[in-house]
Amino acid sequence: MPVMNIIQAVNDALRLQMRAEPKTVVLGEDVGKFGGVFRATSGLHEEFGAERVIDTPLAEAGIIGTAIGMALYGLRPVPEIQFSDFIYPAFDQIVNELAKFRYRSGGQYPCPVVIRTPVGGGIRGGHYHSQSPETLFIHTPGLKVVAPSNPYDTKGLLLSCLRQNDPVLFMEPKRIYRASKNEVPEGDYTLEIGKLNVVRPGTQVTLIAWSGMVSIAEEAAIKADAAGISVEVLDLRSLMPFDIVGILASVTKTGRVVIVHEAPRTCGFGAELIASIQERAMEHLEAPISRVCGFDTPFPYTLEHEYMPNADRVLGAIRQTLEW
């Protein structure tokens, strides 16, 4: 089985789907001959031509707005937003239009657009190249939000997204685009949207993460293991819908929960997870659920590694929840 990184997994999924489904088109800034600034669409222009791998004028509202019209007409557009920090000019098109087309038309106009966008910090990108805006979109009825953490999941989840009929925000962890590698089957396979993955089984603490934070959580779990603490690491994979059954299965076993996310703390998705868990599993909880998050500041440049959660901070939270 070949070893791929996340960029290669995205590329492989797009290529497979474009071969299988002629209505699938890719559009965005620099996605054509150049293959995207992260090279995720590399080689697609050569194979499928300029009509299916479309270099658009430089305007996010136009990329998403036209993708919506393409989807309504019958294509399967896969727009790329170059950095998720640049998604806001398209916010109205995504939130009011794309996410609501099926609903506000009384089910007449499904709008299957899969927006791919890199997220997260740790690349010396500062405020405009580092954000993790998932909460804004999870809070938007009508959108699915999928956030893989590794190449295998990326390919299987992206193929699933491209074959269902709801709009999706597909967030790719750019810090580990190339650093994350694992075995990825060459052919076709899909992973179910809405199901988490138990990355590392454990018994004492449930550690919940997604996207670029899963590797941090694993690192913390290894350190905890060395200290004699058994941590179960859950990779949510999909944030909307999220796998409440899988979460509760772990929480009812461990009774202790730590949530890790890069996005700012207040109203971050961790808050919703805490609410959902305590509503359903209060009697199983041995300690307050704690969070290790980004701060409620804009994403800083020079101090980005002070801002971002790391394994030591997560380990600290694991110890605290055990000592409570």
Added chain:
Amino acid sequence: MVAVPAQDDLRRVLDDDGRVLPGARVPDVSDEYLRRIFDVMSLVRIMDDRMMRLQRQGRLGFYMKAIGEEASHFAVAPLRAGDWVYPSYREQGAWFWRGYTIKDFINQLFGNVADPVKGRQMPVHHSANWLNLVSISSPVGTQIPQAVGSAYAAKLMGKDDVSMVFFGEGTSSTGEFHVGMNFAGVWKAPCVFICRNNGWAISVPSQKQTAARTFASKAVGYGMPGIRVDGNDILAMLQVAGEAIDRARAGDGPTLIEALTYRVQGHSSSDDPSVYRDPKEPELWEKRDPLNRMRTYLRHRGLWNEAWERELTERYNQEITDALVAADHLGAPAIETMFDDVYEDIPWHLQEQKAWLLQQARTRSPHFHG
């Protein structure tokens, strides 16, 4: 007061009284086609009058009239059924012309169980996929890049369908207008842009939207033709729209059409124009009323008589009355339908919320008039 708009580059066929201007070319359309247009245009006038009265009686939450602007709606008339239309919120004629029924229209206004959008949106936000009429959106301009996307999709899929998009002159100030026009120009998308310049964006006159001499002139910056047409002149509208549609279908790219018209009454049932404009201004435009001009033209062509118009007026009034009575007897959509169509399938969290709602004591929505 709105300054008298520049006339020099205005395409016209009829004068203000509905007579063919010397040297003007009359579009080559059949008598029957023109009578159908007059019929549908009359329906818009009748419907607007009835629905506004209903709104004033408190039986309808909201309404938007198109009085004085109806001819501009018939830019859709030269389209084929397979073409796509992205309307704004003031093109009732486009809906009726393409086959949206009086019942569909009234059921949507009432948000009842027979509403094509299942009571999900406030009045005048229609949607009809069986007619390739795309859902109306309140935020202005969002439909412009969407229409360009559909147009380009047709081109990519090797079909010769055209997309047409409507918006007001105020919308030309939005980013979406620029973005949509620019994408269309670059892509040579088979898209026709209809800018209904009705002089007013709620309370703001058109001169406060642009420093350009005309709205049509904006087309230059996007590498497409910009045509100004008397939007109250049905023959000029048909001619200009027909040319733009043919051009798009032939693969020659998009066109911007500025249809010069006038919003004779308020923006919506919630508006009061007496606060911000001279009441003499609408009077000037009433002399250019598109329905009167078309009537005069048809009379001269021997296609109109009083009995015919009386018959269609009575018929439409009766159909509207019947649809209102029927709508009154139709209930609200079932409560559980609130959770349908958010996604293709209902995910677990919405299933949970739905089950919770269904356990609650029932209340009747104070907004439901059905």
